[in-house]
Amino acid sequence: HASKVYPILDRLIEKGLVSFVKLDKKTIYTANPATTIISYLDKLQGKIGQQKKSAVNLIEELTKLKSLNKTESETTVFKGAKGLKNAYNIAIKELKKGEDCYAMFLPKVANNLLPFFEKLITDVSKKKVNHYLLYNELSPEIDLIKHLPGTNVRVDSPHGYQSPAEMCVYGEYTIVSTSGGKEYLTILIKDKIIANSFKNQFKAIWNQEVxxxxxxxxxxxxxxxxxxxxxxxxxxxxxxxxxxxxxxxxxxxxxxxxxxxxxxxxxxxxxxxxxxxxxxxxxxxxxxxxxxxxxxxxxxxxxxxxxxxxxxxxxxxxxxxxxxxxxxxxxxxxxxxxxxxxxxNQKTRTFRGKKGVETIFNEALNSKEIRFIGGNWGMVKYHKAFFENWNLEREKKKIMWLDLVDADVLIKQKEVPKQLKHYQVKVLPEQVNSPGVIFIYGNKVATIIWKKEAIINVVESKETVDHYKKYFDYLWDQRIKTYSGKDGVKNLLNTMLDTESKEYFAYGGPQKAYDLLGHTFWKSFHEKRVHKGIDAELVFHSSLGWWGDKLNELELTEVRTTKKDFEELTETVICGNKVAIIVWLDHPFGILMEEPLAAKSYQKFFELIWEK
Missing domain, CATH: 3.30.870.10 (Endonuclease Chain A)
Known part of the structure; x- marks a missing residue:
């Protein structure tokens, strides 16, 4: 066993714990006094002190170098649950008292991360900042955190936007985290401009009163x-x-x-x-x-x-x-x-049938403006001849007609009157649609149920009219619209091409998007885009790489693919001032935002992904 013993003795001699003497041809080893162990440790501590001093100098140099690049974006990608935790801990470290921080598009938290997020939000609360959390759906940790000081929780559209990605803004840090694929993928961006842009977007969504x-x-x-x-x-x-x-x-x-x-x-x-x-x-x-x-x-x-x-x-x-x-x-x-x-108190007036319709619509001709909420062309369906004569009189008097129509109207689209004068129309979100129509004119609000014998209830009150107009304005000026189902998403995508912009960006396209809408639609859609002269940069998941190869054969088209572990069911599209976020579930749905600042922020984020 000499081959093992001698190397060990050599190391002990180097550390001063063993000494030796040679007598004739023999080497005699002797253990030094136990106090030499203290001497060895002192020597080791001195060496560590020198290394620590060198490390401090190195940190100072790195800090100086970093300060030279303060204006540049810093993007770090973390993988796995441990990486996700590190990203959030870095982001909240520099939060200051009284600061506002935001988290939106939050999905239901996985059980293994529940203790971490409860502690994270508790730690943020202890920093005495204002924490705003917007969840997509009801989540277990809501009851655990909603009582914390400075913590504001809202749930918007439960089951309506179940995205695996979430977006958080803490100070100058923006976090985009997704659980798509086998591992968590978390992107941490330190960029004040991007953070402020996403803050503005969050406030626009949070401050919606609907x-x-x-x-x-x-x-x-x-x-x-x-x-x-x-x-x-x-x-x-x-x-x-x-x-x-x-x-x-x-x-x-x-x-x-x-x-x-x-x-x-x-x-x-x-x-x-x-x-x-x-x-x-x-x-x-x-x-x-x-x-x-x-x-x-x-x-x-x-x-x-x-x-x-x-x-x-x-x-x-x-x-x-x-x-x-x-x-x-x-x-x-x-x-x-x-x-x-x-x-x-039964102080309303009730009208029925054709005579009632003629009474209130002729009464409305004394107004300078009329408004409909939930218009469905019921008067054309049931009283077409009267409508044509009434509308001629309205146009003659130049009475402005503002019409918020149902997405599903009572008559076929081809039967809707064309080229109406002094008329503006917008489509209501499908959640607001109903057979009932609210008709606002003069100092009256009428509720109409269209059928063969129409029923109309009229309230005469200037204050009521003023506040119903305010409700009308909420719906008319909406910057965020929702679309659901395959036909709804097709309509959303075609709406994106209805723009003067010549640039189209999309990232996150999965195989399921192709499967749900089909080859015919996607082929026609991109041919339409090319025909309009719109240049596209597209980032698909690797599962859709074969389709990207075919699209690359088209003019004005460049497709790149992501790594396999970044797969998710959410796709983001930017074109001009419009941003569409589509969730490719079996019953797909999407939201449309028309906001220049939000579009610019999403485009900048796309550029980071494109260059990766």
Whole structure:
């Protein structure tokens, strides 16, 4: 074993722990006193001190070099859950008291990351900053963090935007994190311009006073949030109530019990249809505590208005998969209470049939402007001859007609009158669509249910008109629109080409996008783009590389592909001032933003990906 012993003895001699002497041809080894161990450690500590001093000097030099590049963007890519945690910890480290930070498009947090994000948000709260978190859907950590000081939580469109990517802004840092693929991929960008741009985009989304929730779970979140915000002993109002589905009946039954426990009174107007419904317990006094109920002899409408002190919730509770629209605007609350009181006290005028239609539309010819919310060309369908004569008189008087039409109208598109004068039209988001039409003219607001024998309720109130105009303006001036289904997404993509811009950028295109819309559509779409002279830079996932190779054969087209582990179902498209974000689920959907600053920010982010 001499081959093993001698090397060990040599190392101990180097450290001063062993000495030796030679006698004749023998070498005799002797262990030095135990105190030599202390001497060895002192020597080792001195060497470490010298290395530490060198390291400090090196850090100072690196800091100087870094300060020379302060104006440049710093982009770092992290992989895996540990990398994700490192990115967030770096981003929040320099936050200062009173600063605002933002997190949006947040998906449901995975169970293995739940403790980390709870601690992260708690740590941010301790820094006494204002933390705004916008979730796509209900998530387990919301109940754990919503009570923290400075923490503001909102859920927008649960089940409506389930993207695996999230975007956060902390100081000068922007984080884009995705769980697409086998591992987490997190991009950390340190760039003040990019951070400020995304902050502005977030504020535009956060400050929207209109939120949309889908499904029974989303409706429950909207009502729970409203109930928490309503003071004990207040009164809430409901009009337009009709029969409810089994799921929403259960929700409202439990909600009304909790409402009564807070001493909140309810005044509610139901239509006759609800009285015979077995799944509408809220229409019966014995199963709706602290409620005053009246039955109106009107036809049912799909939407009910739930009026709270600080918000109005418009629900389609009669449907199995309801939509709930929350409008947080106290002026609109006042408007709805006024309309409720008019209905409650039966001071409205009701018109029916052809004669009623002619009466109110001829009355409207005395106005300088008319507005429709939910226009569906019902008058053309049921009273075409009268409409043609009435419209000629309107155009003669130069009365401006502003029309917010349903995406699904009652008549075929080819039957819609062409070349109307003094007329502007926009399409409502599909969540707001309904057979009922709101007609605003003069100092009156009319609610119209179009059918062979139309029913029209008219409220005469200048204050009501003013606030309904404000609601109209919310919808007319919307900068964010939603599209759902295959046809909706096709419409969104074609809308992107309706621009003067000659540049088209897209990243995140997966194989599923091709599968859902099909070869014929995509081939026609890109041929149309090339025909319009729009130059495209496209980043596809590797699974779609074969299609990218074919597109590269077209003029004005360049396609690159990402690494396989960056696969996700979200695609972003930028063209001119428009940004489209599409989620390629089995039932795809997308949102459209028309905002120059947001488009510029997304384009800059695209350029970072393109150069990678």
């Amino acid at each position: 939120q949309t929730f889908h499904g029974v779970e989303g409706m429950q979140f909207a009502f729970d949030e409203a109930l928490r915000a309503t003071p004990n002993g207040a009164t809430s109002y409901v009009f337009g109530a009709t029969k409810t589905s089994k799921g929403t009946d259960k929700l409202l039954f439990e909600y009304n019990k909790r409402r009564a426990e807070k001493g909140i009174k309810l005044k509610i107007l139901f239509n006759e249809e609800a009285t015979s419904s077995k799944t509408t317990r809220s229409a019966r006094k014995e199963t709706n505590p602290l409620a005053e109920i009246k039955i109106m002899p009107h036809e049912s409408t799909p939407s009910a208005y739930e009026v709270f002190p600080d918000r109005v919730i418009i629900t389609t509770a009669s449907r199995g998969n309801p939509t709930s629209i929350v409008i947080k605007d106290k002026e609109f609350v006042k408007t709805c209470i006024i309309q409720f009181n008019e209905l409650w």
